[in-house]
Amino acid sequence: MxxxxxxxxxxxxxxxxxxxxxxxxxxxxxxxxxxxxxxxxxxxxxxxxxxxxxxxxxxxxxxxxxxxxxxxxxxxxxxxxxxxxxxxxxxxxxxxxxxxxxxxxxxxxxxxxxxxxxxxxxxxxxxxxxxxxxxxxxxxxxxxxxKGIAMRPPSIPYPQKLEFVQKQSFLLEGLGRREALTGAEIANLHANIQTNQLGTSIAVAFSQVAQSKKILNFLLRGQDIALKHIKVFSSYLEMNSLPVPMSFDQEVTDSTESPFSDKLMLFHFGLMIYAGIGNYGVAISESRRSDLVVDYSRLVAEVLKFSEDFANIMIANEWLEQPPLAANRKDLAKD
Structure with missing residues (x-):
């Protein structure tokens, strides 16, 4: 030991x-x-x-x-x-x-x-x-x-007997889509709606107080992306007559006085972007519907592109601290 x-x-x-x-x-x-x-x-x-x-x-x-x-x-x-x-x-x-x-x-x-x-x-x-x-x-x-404000994932009927999948349509949307979602698919849709709703609320709040025009525009774009993703995920729940979590943008006041530096607000939003990419990756691994996997993959690509803008703004303002790196052997050899 x-x-x-x-x-x-x-x-x-x-x-x-x-x-x-x-x-x-x-x-x-x-x-x-x-x-x-x-x-x-x-x-x-x-x-x-x-x-x-x-x-x-x-x-x-x-x-x-x-x-x-x-x-x-x-x-x-x-x-x-x-x-x-x-x-x-x-x-x-x-x-x-x-x-x-x-x-x-x-x-x-x-x-x-x-x-x-x-x-x-x-x-x-x-x-x-x-x-x-x-x-x-x-x-x-x-x-x-x-306090009665917990947003729990919806319930589904308890399985009453052993059943086995008989058709590939359970997996492949093109063979006749399986309408019913699995419990894991519901849980991930519900969770990703909630995290995007937090993202919209943070974007609303930070855009009210951001000092930089470039960061303001970045936050507003992030809000638009999150709202679009919420709409996509909500459509799956609605097709199954399942409840969609409520937004909590109303929990943001109308203050325009910034409590945080632009650097902190941008970094915070960036953390949420990368966390969202990870959440989508988990959802892909736990989804059994091809159309759902395609949607998650498409949205991940959009968020990855958006994350490039985050990194570029951080670098331009000299706010992006360099994380620990492996030794660059080529540079060492030149020296």
Whole structure:
């Protein structure tokens, strides 16, 4: 067992996962601190404080690891990227739904990370991240249910007998489309509608307060893309007489005073773009209808193209920190 870490170098996976986590949590600290300046519901406030504590702990622990390893600590996001005195931009209901979405993303990310970690101190860190996020998600789910605002996936009839697929039309839309969706297909459609609805709400809010015209246009374009994707996914649920999750754009106020720097808002939106690509990839792997797979694939291509614009704006403003890279052997040979 490698319990002594002094002579065990971090792998590429471990270094990158720690770096990405630092960037995300330094952003979350700014967001949560601002949220806490404008909150009325004590239950929501308690969970927000807990989420803030977790992000702050993560940042401190990663800084300690990087210092010991001689790794440059990222700039990330600081108090310069948040204006705590800005007017309220979101409602308490939005805070709950926002945290629920972030917790969902954390569960998926940490679960994937842990399986690729071998050094025991890093594995212990991410295992604790996963455990604490499970606890946070459980508390958020409970509170959303108590307040009657949880958007649960719809129910389907329980299977009553063993049945086997008899026709290829179960898979291939061209052979006579299977109208009924599988439970996994419903769950993914429902989840992707919700994440896109969060995207539209964030786009609405950030476009009201963005300082840069280019970033404003980028956000508005992102809103249009998200609305189009919601329409595509909703059509599948509606064809099966299943409910479509409601939008929560109404949880954004009419404030035009920016609580965040343009850099933070653009980075935040970029994280959501890449998370959406991952969600669509999972949905493709769990879909058994060819038309649904084609739609997801088509929409992924659109989001990938959109993500290029995100990267170009970040680079143009010198906001895109370079992540850990492998050695460029050709350059080393030239030197």
């Amino acid at each position: 490698e319990n002594n870490h002094e002579n065990v170098k971090l792998t590429a996976a471990e270094t990158s996962y720690l770096w990405n986590t630092y960037m995300g949590d330094s952003m979350a600290i700014c967001v949560f601190k601002y949220f806490l300046e404008h909150i009325e519901d004590e239950d929501v406030k308690s969970i927000l404080n807990h989420a803030l504590d977790l992000s702050q702990e993560h940042v401190v622990m990663i800084e300690d690891m990087f210092t010991k390893e001689g790794i440059q600590i990222p700039q990330g996001f600081t108090e310069q990227d948040v204006n705590l005195k800005a007017k309220r931009l979101f409602s308490d209901v939005f805070y709950l739904k926002y945290m629920k979405n972030m917790a969902k993303g954390g569960l998926e990310t940490y679960g994937r990370i842990v399986s690729n970690i071998y050094r025991q101190d890093v594995r212990s860190f991410f295992s604790k991240c996963l455990t604490s996020t499970i606890e946070l998600d459980t508390e958020l789910s409970r509170l959303l249910l108590e």
